[in-house]
Amino acid sequence: MFYPMKTNISRIKAATRMALGSLAALLLFAGCSFAPVYTPPAVPAAAAFKELTPSQFNATDGWKAATPGDSLIRGRWWEVFQDPELNAFESQVADSNQSVAAALANFLAARAVVKQARSQYFPTVTAGPSVMRSRQSTQAAPSKAVTSTEYALPIDASWEPDLWGRIRNTVKANSLEAQATLADLGNVRLTVEAEVAVDYFQLRILDAEKQLLESSATAYLQSLNLTRVQEGTGLASGQATDLAETQLEITRAEAADLGIQRAQLAHALAMLLGKSASSFSIATNLFTAGPVAIPFGVPSELLERRPDIAAAERRAAEANAQIGVARAAYYPSITLSGAAGYQSTSLKDLFSAPGLAWSVGSTLAQTLFDGGLRKAVTEQARAVYQGTVANYRQTVLTAFQEVEDNLSTLRILSQELREQNAAIESSQQYLTSANARYQVGLDNYLAVITAQITLLTNQRTGQNLQMEQLTASVQLIKALGGGWTVSPETMAATP
Helix, strand or coil: CCCHHHHHHHHHHHHHHHHHHHHHHHHHCCCCCCCCCCCCCCCCCCCCCCCCCCCHHHHCEEHHHHHCCCCCCCCHHHHHHCCCCHHHHHCCCCHCCCHHHHHHHHHHHHHHHHHHHHHCCCCEEEEEEEEEEEEEECCCHHHHCCCEEEEEEEEEEEECCCCCCCCHHHHHHHHHHHHHHHHHHHHHHHHHHHHHCCCCHHHHHHHHHHHHHHHHHHHHHHHHHHHHHHHHHHHCHHHHHHHHHHHHHHHHHHHHHHHHHHHHHHHHHHHCCCCCCHHHHCCCCCCCCCCCCECCCCCHHHHHHHHHHHHHHHHHHEEEEEEEHHCCCCCCCEEEEEEEEEEEECHHHCCCCCEEEEEEEEEEEECCCCCHHHHHHHHHHHHHHHHHHHHHHHHHHHHHHHHHHHHHHHHHHHHHHHHHHHHHHHHHHHHHHHHHHHHCCCCCHHHHHHHHHHHHHHHHHHHHHHHHHHHHHHHHHHHHCCCCCCCHHHHHCCC
């Protein structure tokens, strides 16, 4: 009874040795890969930013020369503005913003695709136990029909060796896509953080502007009361009183109109923080933030600082790996398969030697004619790669443009603000002189109205310039990549 078992075991061992020998021979070819050798695409990069010259450092309060210790703004970049309320809002972005949540989900999905691709390295093993009961009869003796039950416990295995690098390049391409989606996540988060900062600063500038209009309205009311007294004594005409009252009501209307913009900005902040606009409110507060000196290095650092550039470069590498996947289709595929199991008409004899069955084999498949399909797929992969290279270079050029745009904006705004502050000071002196001349009867009230409008207009212009300066500062930090940087943790983020 034991001899058949020994014979079967010997056969299995012999077949196993043969399969292992074949596998060893196949693995000699496993290092093949038909993907072109990848190097990051070359991009033109100047040695320094055009707007960043030593002669401009003292004239501009929007940037400064980077030192070895502060050339990168890391992590919580918004803290350079030293605004506790802004810090509190920014800390909620990563957890509450839905665009960030969607980008995170995209990264997790891309990482799962990598795991799916890696599963192709291993054999597929399936089991299909079954019980089949049947009845068979013959025309010669219908009464002698036989009813039987057949038990089976088969286990099948198949594996396709990665001879030409198709699986490896697929895994590599998927891993690079996962890295790109991680950079996309960083880009979305940086974009939302910048939007929060810009909206917050605009809202606070509106608060300051409303405070300015209200204080101006208070001064205009005092002028109106003075004019009414002078009208009663005959020192002023009714026309002067009407002008003073008109100016007061216009200013009050302008202060009220700012409420529309403020409400919309508050609603926008609520959306960015993942909250309902109906349940979100932000109290009026004195605005204390001012211009900050933003440190940065040379243009080449943008290639490591900006997440959108990193994502574009990873996708170029991914497209390069896909060329290898397409070229592997020219070569035959080999599938190793095997099956083993037990089969018997009796459950108690299922695991006996006579019930053992097995098979080992291999299959080679080669496409002989496809009408140019593989060639077209390979040409498509090469064209896609060239497109990703062009997109990468365009992303880099756009990054350089955005940095230069904001540098020039800050440089010009610094000069404009100094000139505007001088205009405000001059307007204040003009109003003081006009009030003094009106009170002694040397000028009519129209001169006072003109001086008041001039001062208020210059003050509001100064506040708008301050808002532009803060917005440009935020946009410059965003253009420089914020607190995002390529790191070993980023590159190893895929499983």
